[in-house]
Amino acid sequence: MDSFSKKYLTVLVILIVAVVAYNLLGQDERVEAINAMLSADEQLSAYPYQFRVLRIENTTAIVGSPRSSDVSVIHYLRTQFPELSASTVDDPAVMEAQIKLARHQSRAMALVQSTEYIEGVGWELDERWFNERGVFLNF
Structure with missing residues (x-):
C-alpha cells in the first residue's frame, strides 16, 4: 500500500469513527431531553410508574x-398496587387502574412523539x- 492510500484509509477510518461517535452521543442527549420532558410533566410524574425512553x-x-x-396488565397492577392483589380482573378498582395506566401510557406516547425527531414509539x-x-420474570 502506497503512502497516499495509507493516508486516505486513515482519514476514512477517523471520519467513520467520528460519525459513529456523534450519532451515539447525540442519541444520549435526545434520550435525556425526552426523559426530562416526561419527568417534568405533572400528570406523568404523579403516576407511580415513570415512563422513560x-x-x-x-x-x-x-x-x-x-x-x-408476556406480562399482563393485571400482573403489573397487582405488583404496583398490592391492595389489588386479591381483586378479580373485572373488579371496578382494577378496571379503573387499567384505564389510568392506559391514559398515562397514551400521554407518554403523545409527548414523546411531539418531539421533532421522533416519528414513532x-x-x-x-x-x-x-x-x-x-x-x-421468567420467559
Missing part, C-alpha cells in the same frame, strides 16, 4: 412499559422495574 432507533423512541404480551417491557420490586 430507553433508547432511540432511527426515528423511533423505545419506551419502557410495565406490560407486554415502540414499547419494551421494563424488566428492571419488576426486578427492583423483587419480581423476577
